[in-house]
Amino acid sequence: MSVGEILPFLGGLEILDTKGHTPGHLSLWSESTRTLFAGDSIKVRGKNLLPSSGANTWDDALAIQAFEMQIALKPDRIYAGHGVWLRD
Numbered sequence: 001m002s003v004g005e006i007l008p009f010l011g012g013l014e015i016l017d018t019k020g021h022t023p024g025h026l027s028l029w030s031e032s033t034r035t036l037f038a039g040d041s042i043k044v045r046g047k048n049l050l051p052s053s054g055a056n057t058w059d060d061a062l063a064i065q066a067f068e069m070q071i072a073l074k075p076d077r078i079y080a081g082h083g084v085w086l087r088d
Helices: 060-072
Strands: 013-017 026-030 035-039 042-045 048-051 077-080
Touching: 013 060, 026 060, 035 042, 042 077, 048 060
Parallel strands: 035 077
Antiparallel strands: 013 026, 026 035, 042 048
8 A cells, every 4th residue: 555545445545644643654535425534643532633642642743744634634524543433
């Protein structure tokens, strides 16, 4: 797999470079369903979305950059690595 590659699932899942939490962290984006599989790059706390941060984050600045890039996609659904999934 490589960044920018489109996988043939859910109408096409684009591989996003979301390093920050870890050096090689990837997320998956479905434009057709407006669904983001964010893994640990986004934390869901109630209805609040937060970037990966703190002791479990490899690079805080890159984590914030990855978070902002993903939020700019305006997903309808976000599936994070921890917490509940969020639907707009």
